[in-house]
Amino acid sequence: MAIISATVLSSTSIHSSSSAPPISPSARTSRHLKLATSDESLILAAAAETVALATAAVGAAREAVELSSQTGMGSGSCGLKFRRKKRRKRRKGFQCLEVENRHVVYEPLKSGYLSRAQEANFCLCLQDQARLEVVRKKIVDAQEAEPTSDQLAKALMTNKSRVDKILCKGRESAEGITSNYRKLVASIATAYRGKGLSFEDLIQEGTIGLLRGAERFDPKRGCKLSTYSYWWIKEAIITAVTNKGRIVRLPGSTWEMVAKITEAKNALRSRLNRVPSYDEIAEMLNLQVSTVRLGFERSRYPLSLDRTLTDQGRMTLQEIIPGPDETNPEKMVKKQLMKLELEKLLQTLDEREERVLRLRFGLNGQTPLSCEETGRLMELSRERVRQITVNTLLKLRKTSMDSLKAYVLLES
Numbered sequence: 001m002a003i004i005s006a007t008v009l010s011s012t013s014i015h016s017s018s019s020a021p022p023i024s025p026s027a028r029t030s031r032h033l034k035l036a037t038s039d040e041s042l043i044l045a046a047a048a049e050t051v052a053l054a055t056a057a058v059g060a061a062r063e064a065v066e067l068s069s070q071t072g073m074g075s076g077s078c079g080l081k082f083r084r085k086k087r088r089k090r091r092k093g094f095q096c097l098e099v100e101n102r103h104v105v106y107e108p109l110k111s112g113y114l115s116r117a118q119e120a121n122f123c124l125c126l127q128d129q130a131r132l133e134v135v136r137k138k139i140v141d142a143q144e145a146e147p148t149s150d151q152l153a154k155a156l157m158t159n160k161s162r163v164d165k166i167l168c169k170g171r172e173s174a175e176g177i178t179s180n181y182r183k184l185v186a187s188i189a190t191a192y193r194g195k196g197l198s199f200e201d202l203i204q205e206g207t208i209g210l211l212r213g214a215e216r217f218d219p220k221r222g223c224k225l226s227t228y229s230y231w232w233i234k235e236a237i238i239t240a241v242t243n244k245g246r247i248v249r250l251p252g253s254t255w256e257m258v259a260k261i262t263e264a265k266n267a268l269r270s271r272l273n274r275v276p277s278y279d280e281i282a283e284m285l286n287l288q289v290s291t292v293r294l295g296f297e298r299s300r301y302p303l304s305l306d307r308t309l310t311d312q313g314r315m316t317l318q319e320i321i322p323g324p325d326e327t328n329p330e331k332m333v334k335k336q337l338m339k340l341e342l343e344k345l346l347q348t349l350d351e352r353e354e355r356v357l358r359l360r361f362g363l364n365g366q367t368p369l370s371c372e373e374t375g376r377l378m379e380l381s382r383e384r385v386r387q388i389t390v391n392t393l394l395k396l397r398k399t400s401m402d403s404l405k406a407y408v409l410l411e412s
Contacts, residue, residue, distance in 0.1 A: 113226055114180050120219035122173035129170030130215045132156070132163065177214050177225075178207055184226055185210055188233050196245025202237055209236025247302050254298055260285060261295040348399060352378070353392040360389055 114122065135155045139147040153160045182203075189202035197205075213232030217225055242255045250258065264284050268276035282292045305318035342363070346354050359377065362368035369377070371385040378385070 113184075113224070114176070116219065116224075118176070119217070119225040122177050123214050123217045123219060123225065125166075125169040125173040126177075126211065126215045128166045129173075132166055132170075173214075174211055177210065181210055181226060181229070182207075184230070185233055188230070189237055192237050192241055195241050197241055201240070201244075205236050205240035206233045209233040212236065250298060254295075257291070258295050258299045261292055262299065345396065345399065349392060349395070353388060353395075356385060356388045357392055360385070 113119075132152065135152060136147055139151060139155060147155075149160045149163050153163045156163065185203055185206035189199065189206050192202055193199055209232040210229050213229035214225060216232075217228050242252060243249060261281060264281050265276055268280055268284065272280075278289050278292045278296075281287075282289045285292070303317065305316065305321070307317050309315050309317065309320070346357065346363075349357070355378065356374060358364045359369050359374045360371070371389070372382045374380075375382050375385040380388075
């Protein structure tokens with residue numbers, strides 16, 4: 001349209017110029033230049049308008065396509081493919097690992113496991129490295145020094161280049177398995193968060209279990225490495241939580257009992273909407289109430305005496321906890337007086353009876369001994385030591401003990 005209008009204008013100007021009186025050559029030249037400039041400006045404006053219309057049409061087409069895909073993704077095979085594609089994109093992203101200082105570290109994770117041939121190759125390399133490690137430990141135990149590559153090659157009856165190749169392939173295989181199965185380790189470690197170890201420590205322990213399982217993996221049996229190493233990863237994480245999750249380590253049987261009691265407590269709390277009692281937990285687990293109470297006592301975490309009472313304060317827990325009885329001057333004096341009275345009472349006995357009582361009850365500040373241990377020291381039989389102890393106590397009961405009774409009443 002703009003081009004046609006420019007042509008019409010140009011033709012009109014020509015007809016008008018033919019009917020007008022003759023013009024000089026210089027005026028005619030300037031007039032032609034003005035007409036050419038106006039024609040170019042009109043053509044450029046028309047082109048810009050055309051480009052703007054085309055851009056708007058493309059944008060409208062894109063919006064229509066997006067709208068149609070959004071309306072159709074809820075049902076049918078197209079919607080299922082769209083959701084699967086979106087889910088795969090989310091899985092391919094970055095995983096957020098929380099560390100102890102509450103900062104966030106983003107690490108890209110590879111998607112997909114190794115092929116069967118890669119698994120077999122990597123595991124065989126790790127098994128060769130494990131056999132080399134066994135030989136190295138034997139040489140270290142024998143000569144109490146790290147062996148050289150020549151000594152390892154001689155022990156394996158091979159050459160030095162073969163030993164170096166085994167070590168290099170072992171490192172590469174460990175890195176390949178660790179990087180490709182990191183998601184499996186992280187998924188197992190997530191279930192053991194909040195049990196004394198950070199998430200990074202759990203992943204580290206799980207990776208050690210993964211490599212331990214890869215060293216024992218037999219590809220000829222037909223199973224995949226992820227299936228075989230699952231229980232090795234889980235066993236390594238559980239062992240680490242049991243041994244390193246607390247400052248004071250609990251025995252394995254006690255840890256299992258505490259885990260069962262905690263699980264039953266959480267189940268009853270969600271069912272009853274309140275904190276369950278010891279009797280309810282014992283009834284659910286078919287245990288004694290004393291066992292449940294012992295499990296709760298053992299599950300308590302120890303507190304540090306250097307711990308501050310508040311986040312901004314400087315006073316520690318040690319500064320407000322009362323000290324032992326020995327730091328109390330009054331009690332210290334009472335104990336000293338009681339020891340003097342006890343020494344006077346023991347002086348009424350003969351030498352053998354006094355020694356038997358001192359050894360049996362730890363009156364000399366040492367650990368009390370049994371009748372058998374006392375008899376071994378005094379070259380007496382166990383029965384004879386028991387008889388001497390009983391007779392000596394009967395003799396003391398007949399003696400005046402009013403002074404010692406006063407100390408007993410004060411302590412009670």
